[in-house]
Amino acid sequence: xxxxxxxKEFLAHLQKLIAVVPSKTTHPMLxxxxxxxxxxxxxLTATDLEVSFTTRMKIEGxxxxxxxxxxxxxMEIVRELDERPITLQTDxxxxxxxxxxxxxxFHIPCESAETFPSLPGIExxxxxxxxxxxxxxxIERLGFAVSNxxxxxxxxxxxxxxxxxxxxxxxxxxxxxxxxxxxxxxxQTRLGSVIIPVKALxxxxxxxxxxxxxxxxxxxxxHLVFSQGGAQIYTTLISGRYPAYEGVIPxxxxxIMQGTRSILHRAVKQAANCANNVTHQINFGVSEGKLVITAxxxxxxxxxxxxxxxxxxxxxxxxxxxxxxxxxxLRHLDTEQVVFKFGTAERAALxxxxxxxxxxxxxxxxxxxRLMR
Amino acid sequence: MADxxxxxxVRLLPAALIHKIAAGEVIERPASVVKELVENSLDAGATxxxxxxxxxxxxxxxxxxxxxGMAPDxxxxxxxxxxxxxxxxxxxxxxxxxxxxxxxALATIAAVSRFELRTxxxxxxxxxxxxxxxxxxxxxxxxxxxxxxxxxxxxxxSTPARRKFLSSTRGELRHVLITLxxxxxxxxxxxxxxxxxxxxxxxxxxASGQVRVxxxxxxxxxxxxxxxxxxxxxxxxxxxxxxxxTFRRGGGDQHLFINGxxxxxxxxxxxxxxxxxxxxxxxxxxxxxxxxxCDPRRVDVNVHPAKREVRFDDEQGLHALVQRAVEHxxxxxxxxxxxxxxxxxxxxxxxxxxDEGAGRLLPFAPAPTPPSRQDSFLGPVxxxxxLPFLPQEKGGMAREGLREYLASxxxxxxxxxxxxxxxxxxxxxxxxxxxxxxxxxxxxxxYIMAQTASGLIIVDQHxxxxxxxxxxxxxxxxxxxxxxxxxxxxxxxxxxxxxRLIFEELLEAxxxxxxxxxxxxxxxxxxxxxxxxRTVHPEGLIQDVLDQFRIEAGLLPEPGQALAASVACKAAxxxxxxxxxxxxRTLLDExxxxxxxxxxxxxxxxxxxxxxxxxxxxxxxx
Numbered sequence: 001x002x003x004x005x006x007x008k009e010f011l012a013h014l015q016k017l018i019a020v021v022p023s024k025t026t027h028p029m030l031x032x033x034x035x036x037x038x039x040x041x042x043x044l045t046a047t048d049l050e051v052s053f054t055t056r057m058k059i060e061g062x063x064x065x066x067x068x069x070x071x072x073x074x075m076e077i078v079r080e081l082d083e084r085p086i087t088l089q090t091d092x093x094x095x096x097x098x099x100x101x102x103x104x105x106f107h108i109p110c111e112s113a114e115t116f117p118s119l120p121g122i123e124x125x126x127x128x129x130x131x132x133x134x135x136x137x138x139i140e141r142l143g144f145a146v147s148n149x150x151x152x153x154x155x156x157x158x159x160x161x162x163x164x165x166x167x168x169x170x171x172x173x174x175x176x177x178x179x180x181x182x183x184x185x186x187x188q189t190r191l192g193s194v195i196i197p198v199k200a201l202x203x204x205x206x207x208x209x210x211x212x213x214x215x216x217x218x219x220x221x222x223h224l225v226f227s228q229g230g231a232q233i234y235t236t237l238i239s240g241r242y243p244a245y246e247g248v249i250p251x252x253x254x255x256i257m258q259g260t261r262s263i264l265h266r267a268v269k270q271a272a273n274c275a276n277n278v279t280h281q282i283n284f285g286v287s288e289g290k291l292v293i294t295a296x297x298x299x300x301x302x303x304x305x306x307x308x309x310x311x312x313x314x315x316x317x318x319x320x321x322x323x324x325x326x327x328x329x330l331r332h333l334d335t336e337q338v339v340f341k342f343g344t345a346e347r348a349a350l351x352x353x354x355x356x357x358x359x360x361x362x363x364x365x366x367x368x369x370r371l372m373r
Numbered sequence: 374m375a376d377x378x379x380x381x382x383v384r385l386l387p388a389a390l391i392h393k394i395a396a397g398e399v400i401e402r403p404a405s406v407v408k409e410l411v412e413n414s415l416d417a418g419a420t421x422x423x424x425x426x427x428x429x430x431x432x433x434x435x436x437x438x439x440x441x442g443m444a445p446d447x448x449x450x451x452x453x454x455x456x457x458x459x460x461x462x463x464x465x466x467x468x469x470x471x472x473x474x475x476x477x478a479l480a481t482i483a484a485v486s487r488f489e490l491r492t493x494x495x496x497x498x499x500x501x502x503x504x505x506x507x508x509x510x511x512x513x514x515x516x517x518x519x520x521x522x523x524x525x526x527x528x529x530x531s532t533p534a535r536r537k538f539l540s541s542t543r544g545e546l547r548h549v550l551i552t553l554x555x556x557x558x559x560x561x562x563x564x565x566x567x568x569x570x571x572x573x574x575x576x577x578x579x580a581s582g583q584v585r586v587x588x589x590x591x592x593x594x595x596x597x598x599x600x601x602x603x604x605x606x607x608x609x610x611x612x613x614x615x616x617x618x619t620f621r622r623g624g625g626d627q628h629l630f631i632n633g634x635x636x637x638x639x640x641x642x643x644x645x646x647x648x649x650x651x652x653x654x655x656x657x658x659x660x661x662x663x664x665x666x667c668d669p670r671r672v673d674v675n676v677h678p679a680k681r682e683v684r685f686d687d688e689q690g691l692h693a694l695v696q697r698a699v700e701h702x703x704x705x706x707x708x709x710x711x712x713x714x715x716x717x718x719x720x721x722x723x724x725x726x727x728d729e730g731a732g733r734l735l736p737f738a739p740a741p742t743p744p745s746r747q748d749s750f751l752g753p754v755x756x757x758x759x760l761p762f763l764p765q766e767k768g769g770m771a772r773e774g775l776r777e778y779l780a781s782x783x784x785x786x787x788x789x790x791x792x793x794x795x796x797x798x799x800x801x802x803x804x805x806x807x808x809x810x811x812x813x814x815x816x817x818x819x820y821i822m823a824q825t826a827s828g829l830i831i832v833d834q835h836x837x838x839x840x841x842x843x844x845x846x847x848x849x850x851x852x853x854x855x856x857x858x859x860x861x862x863x864x865x866x867x868x869x870x871x872x873r874l875i876f877e878e879l880l881e882a883x884x885x886x887x888x889x890x891x892x893x894x895x896x897x898x899x900x901x902x903x904x905x906x907r908t909v910h911p912e913g914l915i916q917d918v919l920d921q922f923r924i925e926a927g928l929l930p931e932p933g934q935a936l937a938a939s940v941a942c943k944a945a946x947x948x949x950x951x952x953x954x955x956x957x958r959t960l961l962d963e964x965x966x967x968x969x970x971x972x973x974x975x976x977x978x979x980x981x982x983x984x985x986x987x988x989x990x991x992x993x994x995x
Contacts, residue, residue, distance in 0.1 A: 151913075174861050243862045279904040281856060322858065322904070346859065367859040369904045370889065 001064035002089040003037050005057060007081050007101065013044055013057050014075040016207045020046040020053045021071045033071045034116045035088075037062035041230075046071060047117055051200045053207060054119075056230025064090065066113035069097055077106050119234060122220035126190040128162075129214040132204075132228060138169050138180050139205040141332045141362065146198040147173035154240040157195040162188045166361075170245055171198075176325050177245060178332075181361040191219050195242055200226075200235035207233065249365060250348050253341035255314030257286055258354065261338045264291075265330040267306045271295040272323035274304035281369050282323040286342065287316045295323070319345045320369040329364045346370055400481055403430025403528055404548035409478035410523050411556050414438035417521065420579065421564040424553060429545030429569075430528065437522040442494035445514070452479045452490065452504060479523075483507055486528045492521040547874040550574070554589050554871075555635035558628055558662055561585035574870060586613060586662055590626065591869060594619065594660070601663075601702035608667045608691070610698040614645065615660030620653065621920050628662045631672055636683050641665070644692045648699035663695075813957040819948040821957050828984040834952065836973035837964045838945040843974040844967050846937035857887040857901035866890070866897040866912055872919045873897070879918065888915075938974040 014033070022030050025048070034045040039062050045054045067090060078086065081101045089098045090110065097110040139158070147155035152174075161168040167185035171178050208215060208228045215228040226233040271282045275295035282304075285292040291310045296303040319342060329351050330338070337354035351364040400406055407424060414422045417440025427433035443451060482488060484507040493499030493516060503510040546569055557565045557577055561584070566576045577588040587595045597618040602611040619626075629641050645661055646653060653659065673684040685691050814822040821832045868876055876883075876897065883890075887903030888911070902911045946952075952960070964970045964979065971980050989995065 172861060175858060177861060245861075248861050279856065281904055320856070348859075348861065365861070367861050370857040370859055370901055 001035065001037055001067045001097075002087070003042055003059040003062040004085050004087045005042070005059045007078060007083050007086050009057060010086055011075070011078050013055050014071070014078055016055060017044055017046040017053055018071055018075055019203060019207065020048055020051055022048040029068065029111070029115050029117070031070055031072065032068035032111065032116065033074065034066065034068050034113055036066045036113075037064060039063070043230075045116075045119075047234075049117060050197060050236050051203060052119065052234045053203055054232045054234075055207075060085075065094070066116075067097065068111045068113050068116045070108065070110075073108050074099075077108070122218075122223065122225065122234075124218040124220055124225075126192075126219045128185070128188050128191060128217045130185060130217070132208055132210065132213060132215045134182070134184070135215060136205045138182065139201045142169055142171040142178050142180065143198055143202060143205075144328045144332060145171040145173060145176050145178040145364075149173070153238050154195055154242050157197045157238040158201055159193065159195050159242045159245075160191070161193045162191040164189055170242070172243070172245060175322070175367050176329065177248070177365040178329075179245070179249070179361075179363045179365075181363075183359040183361075191217070193242070194219065194224060195238040195240070196224060197235055197238060200224075200233060203233050207231065248348065249363065250341075250343050250350065253343040253347070253350055255286070255312075255317060255342040257291065257310050257312040257314070257340040257342065258337055259291065259308060259310035259340075261330060261333055261336060263308055264310075264338065265327070267291075267293050267308050268323055268326050268330060271304040271306055272327065274302040275323050276300075279369070280323040280325075281320050282326070283318060283320045283371075285316075285318050286310070286312055286314070288312060314342065317342055317345060318371075319349065320371055321349070321366055322369060325366055329366065333362075333364075400485060400528075402548060403434055403545050404552045406430065406434050406482050406486075406525055406528060407436065407549050408552045408556070409482065410434070410436035410525075411553070413478065414440050414521065415556070415560055415563065417441045419520070419563060421566070422556075423566045423568070424549070425568045426546065426549055427570060429542040429547075430525075430549050431542065431545055432527065434525040434528070435522065437520065439518070439520040442499060442519050442521055443492045444494050444496070445498065445500035448490060448492050448500045448502060449509075449512075452483045452488070452502065452509075480507075482525055482528075486530065487526040489524040489526075490521070491515055491523075493517050493519050495519055541878065543874045543878050547871055550870050550874070555628060555630075557585060557589055558582075559630050559633050559635060559664070582611075583613070590660075591867075598660070599702045599705060601698055603698040603701060605694050605698065606690075607671075608665060608694055610663065610665055610695060612661060612663040614648075614663075614699055614702050619660035620657040621660070626660045627658060630664045631683055632666055632669060633664075634683075638683065640685070640688055640692055641695055644695035645699050647692075648696045648703060661699075665695075812954055813961070815952055815957060818951050821952070821961065823957075823961060825982070828982060828986075828988065831981045831983065832961065832964065833948075833977075833979055834950065834957075834960065835945055835948050836977050836979045837960055837970075839941045839973050840967055840970060840979055841941075841960070841963045842945055843937050843941035844969075846941055855885050855887045856904040857889045858904045859889075859901045860899065863891065863898040863900045864912065866899055866915065868897065868916075868919070871923075872916070875919045875923060876915070883915070883918075941974060 017033055021033070025031065027049075030048055032046075036043040036045075037059065040059060042057045042059045042062055043054055044057060045052060047053070077099055081104065084102055087098075087100045089100070090096070091098060091107070094112065095109060096107045099106040099108070142158050146158060150156065155173055159168070159170040161170065162185070165186055166181040166183045167188065169180045169182065204215065204226050208226070208231055210228075213228055215226050218225045218227065222239070223234055223236045226235075268282065271293045272280060272295065274297060275282050276297040276299065282293055282295040285294065289309060289312060291308045291312070293306045293308065294304060333351070333353050335353040335355055339350075339352045339354055341350040341352070343349070345368060348365050348367050351366065353362055356362055400409070403426065407426070407430060411422055411424065414436060417438060419438035419440035421439050423435075423437045425433070425435040425437075479490075483504040488502075488504040490502040490504075491499065497516050497519075499515045499517065501513045501515040503512070549569075550567070553565060553567055557563075561582045562579050564577060564579050567574045575588070577585060580588060583595065583600070586598070594615075597616045598613040599616060600611075600613055602609075604610070627642055627645070629636055629638055631638075641663065642658075645663065646658060649659060671686045815834075816822055816831070819834060821834055821837075823830050823832070866876075887901065888899065889901035891898045891900055899911065971978065973979055
């Protein structure tokens with residue numbers, strides 16, 4: 001195999017692919033990137049068997065057999081090179097690859113592509129296009145609420161529910177939940193309901209280029225392919241039943257508090273500094289026109305108290321939350337004003353933007369911490 | 374002159390008193406009554422046995438069967454001591470095959486309770502007897518369906534001292550349940566039903582042996598069992614042994630029967646465990662139900678009044694036979710089910726696991742290389758993912774975490790003075806003078822050897838890490854104030870009958886820690902978990918506490934300790950794990966910041982010191 005490519009271009013591709021390469025694996029082949037070269041284009045693939053990412057890179061003078069090269073070592077070498085063309089070439093017996101840039105010359109081992117897992121042929125059953133930027137903004141606001149616990153696999157992904165009235169996207173870890181209803185994608189019911197691993201979605205969000213070009217979602221039986229330009233991201237779907245989330249979204253929360261997001265966010269973060277650093281518990285005391293945020297850590301002996309002016313005319317209420325969760329939620333809202341809807345101290349609280357973005361509805365839900373009396 | 378003690382004349386004890394004394398030996402608690410009565414029912418050829426208890430049997434026990442019943446004269450005789458239909462002579466004692474034989478059961482039960490017996494034999498002419506305090510109060514002829522019904526009220530009412538020693542209603546009910554479980558396993562062809570406080574706890578229909586195991590322990594267990602049935606040298610061994618998924622800490626569910634009689638035998642247990650060899654993690658035991666059948670002359674069942682222990686004629690031979698048979702059964706298992714679970718960090722293993730169950734499907738045909746087993750390092754440098762009590766790592770930077778740990782270790786050392794800690798250098802110091810400083814040495818990937826001011830210490834890496842994690846967990850637990858993070862989706866707890874009773878006993882402790890739940894019709898729904906707990910699957914932790922409680926036979930004072938010990942043991946690095954210098958150093962630093970660095974939570978030593986004096990002596994260097 002042989003090809004030449006500008007350093008900057010090569011590094012950009014490698015850095016994207018490395019996100020897929022598993023950090024620990026008992027399957028050493030997965031540490032590699034697979035190279036397939038044609039005369040003017042190379043196809044680079046990395047996979048962890050669940051998610052795989054293929055990019056296309058413009059090259060010159062490409063020829064030869066497919067090859068698998070250790071991703072991390074290659075990336076580190078390329079990263080330190082000057083901005084000039086790099087030439088990759090296998091040695092005579094095909095056991096090593098030679099990386100040349102100006103006077104610098106490196107040899108690293110490579111392997112034949114045979115044992116690299118091959119992508120399955122898939123039969124697409126439904127397709128849909130959506131603006132990448134729109135999908136990206138959804139993923140960014142949902143991703144933080146996804147569970148990272150492998151024992152409940154369905155919660156490690158984002159639910160995409162294609163319905164007549166909207167595309168519902170849901171993420172939850174059992175303590176909080178975020179739902180975005182995208183009305184622009186209403187009526188795409190062919191795709192049904194799928195749970196997509198968050199790793200794949202993060203890759204879509206960060207690994208695909210540009211904001212204008214649409215990304216195509218192709219659904220095959222157990223997996224989904226995101227394609228845009230020359231890049232493709234394959235992912236397995238998470239099977240299993242997503243919890244019945246609609247039933248847990250309270251409809252009766254009538255204690256409504258509105259405040260300035262940046263002020264609330266800062267007050268929460270400040271109080272969190274004095275909260276117990278395991279529970280991160282902070283308390284909200286809401287009464288007419290006023291929110292009192294308190295936190296304490298008996299172990300360490302710290303206490304915080306802060307008052308924030310809010311619009312509130314509901315019942316006086318004391319309710320406690322995990323500050324880390326609240327912080328993340330407030331950070332992922334972007335309106336000036338936000339609305340809290342409380343029920344009782346034991347029930348889920350809702351957090352909403354004052355004004356939704358065009359053609360979407362965003363809802364965040366947070367389970368409180370019940371206080372020992 | 375001092376008064377001489379009045380000498381009481383020696384005389385024979387009245388019969389009723391003899392019974393009361395003897396009752397203590399056979400009848401320890403309500404469950405023993407249930408056992409004796411059900412054994413009688415089975416010996417009478419019953420096809421169904423109904424048991425009703427109130428207050429765990431302390432207030433009321435009823436056992437009803439459709440067995441052969443007794444003729445009126447036999448019935449009267451049956452409540453007298455050493456009356457039994459099963460032995461006519463001493464010679465016959467050698468060949469007892471029926472379950473009850475000592476002929477004292479009914480009499481002794483009748484001696485310590487208000488006793489009522491109603492029995493109808495095939496002839497239809499039955500008898501109804503009322504006995505209190507060992508004396509016949511009344512009797513009346515009766516007719517009806519064939520069978521026997523015995524009611525025992527106010528057990529031990531005449532021996533208040535013994536009554537005082539009974540445990541809580543739930544505790545006693547648990548023992549009744551365990552007793553019936555054993556009977557049920559041995560007699561799958563008989564229907565069993567248990568009603569407590571008017572609520573049916575189970576109703577096992579007549580079934581095959583395997584189906585009965587499913588009825589008793591839950592059908593999900595069946596897929597993790599391997600059947601065995603072998604006969605070697607006149608000893609038939611049949612039953613089921615569990616695969617890795619059934620391993621539990623302590624002596625979980627292990628059920629042994631000899632000629633249909635449930636017994637306890639350390640010898641046989643040991644033989645079964647030996648068959649698992651290294652696949653069985655330390656301090657864990659597999660599930661098994663094992664029926665041994667042999668010539669009754671080869672076992673002596675009359676060792677213990679409650680007939681729970683037996684003696685074998687050739688114990689070594691038996692051990693070898695059982696071990697061989699279990700090994701054979703295990704060798705029939707698919708290999709994967711015997712090897713320990715892959716670590717969750719291993720994506721391939723995970724993918725394979727999911728592929729097996731209803732998980733994600735692989736997008737690729739994986740290359741046909743078998744995954745090599747490799748435990749990931751759950752070491753001090755990187756916080757283990759399933760350790761729930763650690764503050765979440767900021768940014769996941771292993772190095773940051775390491776520095777934090779070191780900082781805390783130093784702080785602790787300052788607090789406790791330097792005496793407690795041998796001269797182990799910190800990471801920073803190590804980095805500064807990496808050259809020339811004696812390193813740490815890992816011996817057989819199991820022990821860490823380090824130079825100290827006065828000689829050498831050898832540390833067992835697993836127990837050291839266990840101690841560190843244990844103290845960390847305990848601290849976290851003790852600081853819990855019972856605040857509860859509410860769960861969005863309440864999670865059902867799937868507990869067996871016995872576990873549920875233990876769970877109820879510990880309910881208050883769990884609530885204090887911040888678990889909240891709803892109970893409906895015997896189902897437990899978890900609605901909140903301690904705010905300190907970083908996990909979305911607290912079921913595993915609850916199960917561990919229940920297991921621990923069962924092992925310690927209810928002696929464990931604080932569920933928190935069990936929780937911490939089980940978390941620590943699971944998450945600690947194992948022997949055989951290679952460690953690098955930084956990892957070893959961190960481990961030692963943290964160990965010596967512990968309150969009790971020298972023993973593990975189970976009492977094993979962590980550190981062995983070898984002083985220069987000792988070395989000098991050995992090398993004759995005075």
